[in-house]
Amino acid sequence: MTSLDLLFAAFGLVAVLAGLLAVTTTRVVHAAMWLVVALGSLAGCFLVLGAEFIALVQVLIYVGAIVVLVLFALMLTRSPVGPQREVSVGPRRRVLAAGVGAAAAGLLLAVLVPVATVLPERTVTSTETMARDLFGIWVWPFELLSLLLLTALVAAFAVSRMDSPAEGARAADVAAAPGDPERGLP
Amino acid sequence: MTGLDLTVVEIVLRSAAVLAAFLVLPLLVGQMEHKVMGHMQGRLGPMYAGGFHGWAQLVADGVKFIQKEDLTPAAADRRLFRIAPALALVPYLVAMAVVPVHPGWVAADVPASALFVLVASGVSILGMLVAGWASANKYSLIGGMRSAAQLLAYELPLVLAVASVCLAAGTLSLTGIIDAWSPVWLLWQLPAALVFLVAAVAELNRPPFDMPIADAEIVMGPFTEYGGLRFAFFLLAEYAGIVLFSVLFAVLFLGGWRGPAPAWTGWLWTLLKALPVAFLIIWMRVAWPRLREDQLQRLAWLGLVPVALGQLALTAVVVVAL
The missing domain is CATH 1.20.120.1200 (NADH-ubiquinone/plastoquinone oxidoreductase chain 6, subunit NuoJ)
Incomplete structure (x- = not known):
């Protein structure tokens, strides 16, 4: 001891x-x-x-x-x-x-x-x-882990920036002004 | 490992030396701030305490702080509220023990001292967060949150800048970094030096990065409820932080004790190099307005982190190529 x-x-x-x-x-x-x-x-x-x-x-x-x-x-x-x-x-x-x-x-x-x-x-x-x-x-496991972390990071960004479908539809409503043929109707 | 083969007397002497430096140097920086700020703003600063140009003003302030009542708000989390100032102060004391100032003059020569200092400064910020939460005051809470966001944003470029220097020197030891330093680094590691300086000022929550304590809008943020000696501890932690980061800047980027003079002047060179850095940190406070929270985050993530990563890549390429 x-x-x-x-x-x-x-x-x-x-x-x-x-x-x-x-x-x-x-x-x-x-x-x-x-x-x-x-x-x-x-x-x-x-x-x-x-x-x-x-x-x-x-x-x-x-x-x-x-x-x-x-x-x-x-x-x-x-x-x-x-x-x-x-x-x-x-x-x-x-x-x-x-x-x-x-x-x-x-x-x-x-x-x-x-x-x-x-x-x-x-x-x-x-x-x-x-x-x-x-x-x-251990270089390959190390690189694999860093790839995993990078993927998680990018995914986290994507999730945080993604609009919910309802919000997206509302945004499209606002954007598609009546009489604007290019936008089309939702 | 070093440190285990020291005698008890040696350990006590070294600790006492670090404690003395820890108690004296922040006071010098504080006095310098009083005077530099005063003259930059067209006034004199303290002139009466102690006689000569108010040299004893901070001692007088200290005496005043001691005499004040030790208040804990009724709604506060008592235990954490009381621990927070120590949590902010002690890590800087520990960090100072590993910074070399002269050939052979370092209280504890740990092998990974560069990393150790970063760890200590990171732990110190925890004190501000805890203070912000435990005060049970909405301004303090906002300050604590801003402080946390700022820490998360600026810790990364700080670590990357130090990593670049460590990579260039091929060691994590501050002593080893000074040995490996050459004047070419002034140019080669210049981006890292700038990133380090900016991130260090942000870590210290000094203007222009004082959004977390913004006295004019959230009444000193985490420190709102603090008074007396506990508030003084937070102030001391800030000045100790200036000392630590200035000396660290001199060690990492300016070659520490190296200079064109006899070997015994080493510690003088360290001080001579650290002093302008401390002056610069004080100057920033006078020269620039406070950054808004979004500007602060933008600067860290879109400015400092890419520059630091670029510097790291450059350092790696040069180290591998040569």
Whole structure:
């Protein structure tokens, strides 16, 4: 048990606790803030494991962008100060959610615990090594993923700019002035 | 990893040095802002506190802030309202620890320090968002929303500009970037430098990008309900941000401590290069009117992001070709 192991355990514990608080709190913005703590602790875990770049990117993307986006969305919608009873669900769905969560955790544990009997050598992964692997061995999956993201981005733009059919018809009505043969009738 | 082989005394000394810089440099920038703005607007600025040209004005302001009552609005989310100023301030303190100012003078020489600074500045903005929401005030909420939209828009060009420099240097370490720097970069990385400067001012919510705090229309936005020491923390965070981004600009684009003089003057060069940048950021506040929200978004997405992407492509082509 080295100090790094202790640090890892501490970060992991904080991440789990913050995650639990994030899903159990009835204040939506508090949930987002607990998410910040959970994601930050996860970055701490990465850091202890010697993956500095991943840890920093984790904070930059998740805390610096995703959570900001979540907060932005919450501010645009209803997010009063104080508990929101209407967002909390009944006991049946709570039990169901807890069951699904426990099952997922159990599955992961069943896979990971047998592997964890031998203590692996802790190596510091330099950014160069990671870049070489990413753009060497894993270059095709990487490019495929970026293509997927690009497609999703373009699609998101298309969806947000697309008029609903009713609105489109109304716009055509307005545009097609009577006596304008070229426009035709809707 | 470095940092683990330091003695406790060394760690304490380094932390104390960073804290001292963190407490002194923002005050210098603040005083410079008072004076520069004053003279640019045809007035003198503070003249009485401390005697000589009002040098102690900010100290007096600090004393005034401490004496004020610590108010929390009844409708506010108390816990987040109280945490928000710290959330805005502390990341800048942490970020300052990794910025090198002199050969061998860096409190914590982490391998990916350029990325680290970006991460810290990104986390700091969270403080403003939380402050805007937790105040339970409609002006604050509008300010918080504008702040979030601005952050999302300007974080991207900022990261891309820094990525271009890192690509040119072949390292994510600020120390490594200074070592790799050559005067050709002044021209080669010029677009990235401009993008970085504009995006940095926007990250700091300084005029002309102060739509989120627009005092004349939404009454300081997220800071409306803050007073006393907590408000002072937000101000300190802003000035610390100016210091951080000025020094970072000097390190990334102007070669940091390098200069035509004996080696021991390195830290002096860093300061000499960072000072005009801080001056420029203050000058922008005096010179330009506030950008409207749509102009602000347009500038980021149609101006800065394409320029930054073009610069990144140019850097990559030159690095691969040479």
